[in-house]
Amino acid sequence: xxxxxxxxxxxxxxxxxxxxxxxxxxxxxxxxxxxxxxxxxxxxxxxxxxxxxxxxxxxxxxxxxxxxxxxxxxxxxxxxxxxxxxxxxxxxxxxxxxxxxxxxxxxxx
Numbered sequence: 413x414x415x416x417x418x419x420x421x422x423x424x425x426x427x428x429x430x431x432x433x434x435x436x437x438x439x440x441x442x443x444x445x446x447x448x449x450x451x452x453x454x455x456x457x458x459x460x461x462x463x464x465x466x467x468x469x470x471x472x473x474x475x476x477x478x479x480x481x482x483x484x485x486x487x488x489x490x491x492x493x494x495x496x497x498x499x500x501x502x503x504x505x506x507x508x509x510x511x512x513x514x515x516x517x518x519x520x521x
Contacts, residue, residue, distance in 0.1 A: 413487045414442060414469060414478060420493040420502060421472030424458075433458060439468075439475045442491060443482035452485060454504050 416424075428435050439462055443455040459477075462468070466477040478486060490505040 413467070413483060414476060415490040416440075416469075416471040416474055416476055417490060417492040418472050419495075420491045421474045423493040423495075423502070424474050428458065431458075434460070439477045441466075441477050441479075442486060442489075443479055444485045455482075456491075456502055 424440050425435070428438055437460045438458050439460070441455065441457040441459050443457075444452045445455055446452060462477050463479065465480055467480070467483055469476045469478075485508055486506070488507045492503045492505065494500060494503050
């Protein structure tokens with residue numbers, strides 16, 4: 413349902429190491445919340461807490477969790493990491509989005 417590219421996974425693992433987090437316990441929470449200039453904003457968070465209702469996926473050594481409501485909007489999403497001259501950061505490619513804002517951090521569906 414959600415795809416994490418190797419570049420995104422490498423960056424997450426680098427952050428976990430740099431922040432000295434417990435790699436066995438930490439999860440990458442991917443979600444959406446209301447707000448942003450297009451209606452919904454993406455959410456990325458490193459956490460050790462996981463709810464029973466969260467879906468768990470593992471890609472490239474990263475455990476990814478998504479709550480059921482967010483999964484409705486994130487099925488098919490690819491999370492990538494860009495590190496170029498003009499942009500650096502996580503990028504969402506969401507086939508469910510009917511429009512996105514200029515910065516790419518919010519969308520409507």
